Amino acid sequence: FRTGATVSTSEPHTLKLGHSLDQGHPVHAALEFMAERLDEKSSGTLRMEVIPNGQLGAETECVSLVQRGVIAMTKVSAAPLENFVPEMAIFGVPYVFEDEQHYWRVLESDLGRELLLAGEKQGLHGLCYYDAGARSFYTVSKPILEPADLAGLLIRVQESPTSIAMVEALGGSPTPVDFSDLYTNLQQGVLDGAENNPPSFYTNRHYEVCKQYSLDEHTRTPDLLVISQRWWSRLNTQQQQWLAEAAAESAEFERQLWKEKTEEALTKSKEKGVEVYTPDLQAFREQVKPLLESYRGSRVGDLIDRIQKMADDP
Amino acid sequence: MDAQLLILIASFVLLLVLDVPIAVCLGVAAVLSLQSAIGDMASTVVAQRMTNGVASFPLLAIPSFIVAGRLMAEGGMAGRLIDFAACLLGRSTAALAYVCTLSCMLFGAISGSATAAVSGVGGMVLPEMWRKGYSRPFSVALTTVSATTGLVIPPSNIMIVYAVVAGNVSVAAMFLAGVLPGILLGLSIIATSWWCMPELEVAADDQDAESEPESIELPLVKTTLRALPSLLLIIIVLAGILQGIFSATEAAAIAVLYAFVLAVFVYREVPFTALPKILLGSGVTTAVIFFLIAASQALSWVLALESIPQMVSEGLMNLTDNYFLLLLLINLTLLVVGTFMDMTPAVLIFAPIFLPIVTSLGIHPVHFGIIMIVNLCIGLCTPPVGTCLFVGCGVGGTKIVDLIRPLIPYLLAMVIALMVITYWPELSLWLPRLAGQME
Amino acid sequence: MMKVLHTIEKLVLRLLEWAVIVLISALVLDVLWQVTTRFVLKDPSKWTVELASYSMAWLSMLGTAVAFAHREHLGLDYFKLKLHGDAQRVASILSQLVVIAFAAWVMLGGGVRLVSEVLATGQSSAALGIPMGAVYLATPIAGGCVVLFAVVDLLELIVSPVEETPDRSPP
Ligand code: NA
Ligand code: NA
Numbered sequence: 001f002r003t004g005a006t007v008s009t010s011e012p013h014t015l016k017l018g019h020s021l022d023q024g025h026p027v028h029a030a031l032e033f034m035a036e037r038l039d040e041k042s043s044g045t046l047r048m049e050v051i052p053n054g055q056l057g058a059e060t061e062c063v064s065l066v067q068r069g070v071i072a073m074t075k076v077s078a079a080p081l082e083n084f085v086p087e088m089a090i091f092g093v094p095y096v097f098e099d100e101q102h103y104w105r106v107l108e109s110d111l112g113r114e115l116l117l118a119g120e121k122q123g124l125h126g127l128c129y130y131d132a133g134a135r136s137f138y139t140v141s142k143p144i145l146e147p148a149d150l151a152g153l154l155i156r157v158q159e160s161p162t163s164i165a166m167v168e169a170l171g172g173s174p175t176p177v178d179f180s181d182l183y184t185n186l187q188q189g190v191l192d193g194a195e196n197n198p199p200s201f202y203t204n205r206h207y208e209v210c211k212q213y214s215l216d217e218h219t220r221t222p223d224l225l226v227i228s229q230r231w232w233s234r235l236n237t238q239q240q241q242w243l244a245e246a247a248a249e250s251a252e253f254e255r256q257l258w259k260e261k262t263e264e265a266l267t268k269s270k271e272k273g274v275e276v277y278t279p280d281l282q283a284f285r286e287q288v289k290p291l292l293e294s295y296r297g298s299r300v301g302d303l304i305d306r307i308q309k310m311a312d313d314p
Numbered sequence: 315m316d317a318q319l320l321i322l323i324a325s326f327v328l329l330l331v332l333d334v335p336i337a338v339c340l341g342v343a344a345v346l347s348l349q350s351a352i353g354d355m356a357s358t359v360v361a362q363r364m365t366n367g368v369a370s371f372p373l374l375a376i377p378s379f380i381v382a383g384r385l386m387a388e389g390g391m392a393g394r395l396i397d398f399a400a401c402l403l404g405r406s407t408a409a410l411a412y413v414c415t416l417s418c419m420l421f422g423a424i425s426g427s428a429t430a431a432v433s434g435v436g437g438m439v440l441p442e443m444w445r446k447g448y449s450r451p452f453s454v455a456l457t458t459v460s461a462t463t464g465l466v467i468p469p470s471n472i473m474i475v476y477a478v479v480a481g482n483v484s485v486a487a488m489f490l491a492g493v494l495p496g497i498l499l500g501l502s503i504i505a506t507s508w509w510c511m512p513e514l515e516v517a518a519d520d521q522d523a524e525s526e527p528e529s530i531e532l533p534l535v536k537t538t539l540r541a542l543p544s545l546l547l548i549i550i551v552l553a554g555i556l557q558g559i560f561s562a563t564e565a566a567a568i569a570v571l572y573a574f575v576l577a578v579f580v581y582r583e584v585p586f587t588a589l590p591k592i593l594l595g596s597g598v599t600t601a602v603i604f605f606l607i608a609a610s611q612a613l614s615w616v617l618a619l620e621s622i623p624q625m626v627s628e629g630l631m632n633l634t635d636n637y638f639l640l641l642l643l644i645n646l647t648l649l650v651v652g653t654f655m656d657m658t659p660a661v662l663i664f665a666p667i668f669l670p671i672v673t674s675l676g677i678h679p680v681h682f683g684i685i686m687i688v689n690l691c692i693g694l695c696t697p698p699v700g701t702c703l704f705v706g707c708g709v710g711g712t713k714i715v716d717l718i719r720p721l722i723p724y725l726l727a728m729v730i731a732l733m734v735i736t737y738w739p740e741l742s743l744w745l746p747r748l749a750g751q752m753e
Numbered sequence: 754m755m756k757v758l759h760t761i762e763k764l765v766l767r768l769l770e771w772a773v774i775v776l777i778s779a780l781v782l783d784v785l786w787q788v789t790t791r792f793v794l795k796d797p798s799k800w801t802v803e804l805a806s807y808s809m810a811w812l813s814m815l816g817t818a819v820a821f822a823h824r825e826h827l828g829l830d831y832f833k834l835k836l837h838g839d840a841q842r843v844a845s846i847l848s849q850l851v852v853i854a855f856a857a858w859v860m861l862g863g864g865v866r867l868v869s870e871v872l873a874t875g876q877s878s879a880a881l882g883i884p885m886g887a888v889y890l891a892t893p894i895a896g897g898c899v900v901l902f903a904v905v906d907l908l909e910l911i912v913s914p915v916e917e918t919p920d921r922s923p924p
Contacts, residue, residue: 016619022482023670053481055618055666060876061366067874070352070359071619083876122874154791159803161882176802183484185561187750190791204482208750333833334848335826337817338855345859357863358870364860365867365892369810371802377812378781560788563805567784590774594819597773601816602825608813656827698831714831 014047015072015231015243018056018065024203026261027075027130027223028052030254037246046239048073060084067123069230077132078221079158085119090303092162093295094169094218094288095281098311100134103220106307115303116224123229127247130225131258134217138201138274139193140186143212145279147171147287156182156194166218167195169291170284186210199258202265207272214277216284225250318620322347322613336656336699337602340609344616351619360612367611368604371563372478372485376471377600378566379426382573384592386424387434389577389584391544395420396438398541401534407446411507414439414453415460419500422464423548424569426471428694429599431461432705440710454710455695455720458702459728460503462691465657466684467496469551469569472657474562475607476683479665483679485562489552490746491680495688495735499728506727543580547572603658610659614666623667630671637675641736644668645689649729652693656701660690677739684742688735692728695721755908762822762905765898769819776812780805800881807878807888814860814895821852822902842910849907853900860896868893 021028028050035048056062062074063084078091090096097103106112107129116126137144137155144150150172157163157174167174177185185191187209194206195218201207225247232240270276295301326343330336341360348356386392399416403409417439418431425431436457443453465472468489477483547569554565577584584592617623634640651660665686672682694702697714707714735741787801820826833844872886 018618049621051618051621053666055623056615057363057366061362064362064871064874064876065359068355068358068870070355083878084874190560329848329851330829331832332844332848332851333828333830334851335821335828337826338852341859342851342855345855345863357859358866359863360859361863361867361892362889365810365814365864365889368813369806369888371806374780374784374805374809377777377809378784381777381781563784564788567781567788570781571785593774593777594770597777597812597816598820598823598825600777601773601813602820602827604809604813605817605820605826608817654829698829699827701827704827 013045014049015227016049016051016056017073017075018051018054018062018071019075020054020057020059020062021052021075022203023052026199026254026257029257030130030250031075031225033253034246034250037249038242041242041246042239046235046242063124063226066226066228069123069228071228072231073127073225073227075130075223075225077223079160079163081119081124081224081226082160082162084122085124087115087118087299087303089160089162089300090115090307091221092160092166092219093292093300093304094166095285096292096304096307097220100220102311106310107222109310111303111306111310119226120229124226125229125232127225127227127244128251130223130251131255132221132223133197133199133258133262134215135195135197135219135221136213136215136217137193137195138206138210138213140189140191140210141212142192143275143277144193144214144216145277146283153192154190156185156191165291166288169288170218171287182206183209197262198265198269199261202269207269207274211273212275212277213269214279216279216281218284218288318347318350318616319622321350322616330654330699336659337605337609340606340613340659344609344612348616348619351616359615363612363615364608367608370478372474373604373607375469375474375485375563375566376426376603377596378563378570379469379471380430380599381593381596382566382569383425383427383430383434384596385570385573385577385584386421386544386547387430387437388588388592389573390581391424391547391573391576392417392421392434393438394537394541395544396435397537398545401537408508408511410439410443410446410448411456411511412504414443414456415463415500415503415507418457418460419463419467419496420545420548422461422467422496424469424544424551425464426469426474426566428461428465428691428702429705431464432457432702433709435461436706436709449720450710450712451716452720454706454712455717455724456503456507457710458695458700458706458717459721459724460500461702461706462694462728463496463500463503465691465694466492466499466688468492469562469566470687471603472661472687472690473683475658476661476665476687479662480669480679480683483683487680487746488683489562490749491684491742492687493745494741495684495731498734498741499688499691499731502727502731503724506723510723543576547576606656606658607662610662613659614663617663618666623670626667627671631674638737640671640675641677641685644672645685645732645736648686648689649692652690653696654699655693656699657687657690657694660693661686678743680746681739681742685732685736688728688732692725692732695725695728755912758905758908762901765901766819766822769815769822769898773812773816773819776808776815780808780812783808803878803881807881807883810888811891814891815898818895818898818902821899846907846910849903849910853903853907856896856899856903861893861900862896864889864893864896 017031031050035050038046038048056071057065059076059080060083063076063081065071066074078088082088082092119126142149147170150170153172154175155167155172156177157167159176164174175191177191182194183204183206186194186206193210201213266276292304295304322343325346326339329339329342345356345360348359396417399413399420403412403416417435421431421435440453440457444450470492473488473492474485477485477488550572551565551569554560630640630643648664651664669679673679694700697703703714783801783805787798790798833841836844868886868889871889872884876885877883878885
């Protein structure tokens, strides 16, 4: 028999990548772009096949499959990746980054590369970060202009301990709800709001029910492109280089596309009658200080310190 | 690739003929073709896909709706609904055929599965039909087709399954979209009974004389009042989901609570000691469905890994890009699929294949879901593999072969209804739009 | 020998049946609790969703094993019923062998490897923090039970002189 992780150099190989986004998502476009670039660089000897829409399983299942080398690659948000690579919790800590520039400075630094490879022991080799913007609160009726506005509101969070702690620290009542139930729960007033980036807010049509969007930008949680360590170690240096280059180019491509999508989503949401606010963030930062303090002494606490040292760098 | 596909199809068909449980046929086909693709990790992957395939929160409404359906059938609610239908349509010999269909539709409006209607309604209406001179094959065929309306009229377990695979589709929108097509399906079955009736009445008249004195006229008000609690459940479940009180999963759990109180404390037809048996029966029925879901999830995974969905869509698109022809082609494919595959695996395997094509044609995923479900409802009644048919034969004590003749006019009527539903999107989409469940 | 097997089979089946009853009740109660915490207590529970999903995996798998014992899984007996006497028996034996092979290879074998691999990677669930291996454990346990039930059926098929078509309803 042949095993999934066998790679020889004589014949063309295909790296299969499964992800859970739809074909209209900027990351899918970036992955298709990467497949093209890889094909060109390797003159067709190393190929990538992108299988979208969660056909190969939801995010955590794909990560588990990549870990064991069943499929070669996947795209995963840093939030669910936390269940495999504890360091990823850093991206769920609110206001750990000063602003977008600081965020990218960290991702492109040695620390960013260190985090990308933090999953190697778990069989996950990170190739690049894709921009997933900043997550902000949106609510059915009451705008969130300061942390006190969150008091008593039921806010949907992703099923991760850090997300739950984050909303609790800000004063809201975190409610883990399956994403498939989110729209109806918002519509039915079962939930008061949720938090996500503008493109997700728009493409999932949450603007139909949530008319208040406050750009408080509490977390910046990137998507990671991950290749199975088993597959990676079987590629030769030349192939690894092609892959790394193609990944870097696709990340650049996606960042531009994401910027456009974000602007488009905000403009269109406003056209649909959504009020978009840009609240003063100082009060939010103050509010989460105890949460940030509580990480002191842990692995995540060290990461927070290192990241904050990079805030003032030029 | 071709070798994998060949292994897959050959092993599936061979095992199916051997009377291996369908879920095992699907699982073996998946693991054998995966073994040839990725080697000895295959069994682990299939085990993982099977387990994850059923550990899905939206599917949770299904066991609850099954428990509620059992409690309602055994707790006297089905009987009260039949009385109500009989009161509306009369107790004549001919009317009994319509009563059967209407009862199935009413029962379908409180339960999420068709087999529950076959056993729940069939168990009560069938003896009455035989007494009035209906032939066994005809009455079983009628009950079988009538029961499928319960899958189109909300709530519906298969719609939940569809919403899960389709991804961006809300269960509430699917439920609302099913109301009018479900009624159309029921009416087409009633019309067929009316059209077949002269033939039937001749057979029935001979026996009428002796059985007539037994039929008692029931007063409309009293029957309605007796059926009211059951009818109220329809309102609680549907209005609850649509009017913004709870999700489908929660509505199902509330339906269990309601049916439990009604059956155990109000009607007192279900004693406490009978509960373990009802729960066990529901649990096993759930497991039979979920094992099918699990195995077809494994098979769809293998298909996706080999990019079969993309190949099929491209193949179909190359054949024609005409809206009418393509929908016709898809419907024909699904009718063939439905003859030998159960509804759940068919939805799980074929929805991801067809959805990209139809959405590119501008067909709404909710509308396509209704088309697919109505189409596969026909498959539930066609031999050799038809769940409704199996249960109907069990309840009615008939052989599948005998049912074929009486089934034909009904299946034709269902195909006509399917065509109307396919080419008239507004019939499905008008209600969910009106209720603001979709754009 | 057969007698011992039958006793074991009966014991395991009773155990599984009660597990199914408890699990399906737990599922319904879990969702009702979710509704209560949200509407009455105004403090939505954080673990009901996850608990429900994982109980469902266990319910499906253990219930699957019970359904094998009760012969409730849907199959296509049309062609088999056309066969006569010994041919039908051979078909039944083959069919049981396929079930045993699948349950042993995929559910039991694949399941055990899955559990050990996932336990080794230390993946844990988000809200309850239980190891994912505990969720997947349902599959190999059910697989083992299916093997037991199917082997007993197979032995009966081989031992019993004249085999009628098995009854597809619970005893
Ligand atoms: Na229904
Ligand atoms: Na069929």
